Amino acid sequence: MIAVNKENFEQEVLQADGVVMVDWWGPKCEHCMELMPSVEELAGKYQGRLKFCSVDTSGNRRLAISQKVLGLPAILFYKDGQKIGELAGQEIQPEDIEATIKQYAK
Template structure:
């Protein structure tokens, strides 16, 4: 994901979006990549998972005041609803995003 497509991919998404704000120099960010990618695969069709290199995308970094890493933002209906900072387990992330999947399912019924 990039500054250029953030609006379309995140703000306009019909699904909840988990955005991984990472930096190439951030070892915890790199360590968490396999977990993020597993979640993306497992939650496909329910949640969009996106990765944003904040070094290459300064507009989003500044707009959302990204100053700690790793930083994960959850968006629902175009709005930031949760911010997770630091290395997190797959179970923790699944629980965090799971709340919004259930909320979205209820809203559609």
């Protein structure tokens, strides 16, 4: 997983080739912290078939809002600089994330 911030978001996510998954999280978001090991496991499992990034929103608040993220956790999928998919809310489970990854994986 690549830790992305306001400086390199453009380059790592919007300019990237193929599909990029971005896990938006925050240290105060219990559900984000709980999902994180599963997200990292999925990033390992689907390595090379999708690019995996994460953003700590606590230092990148404006970036989050620019991407219309105003609630955590949020898992967004991008392709060619465009948002193509999104999972948001307290109900997200690892199975949901994997199902969406499968949909976009090469």
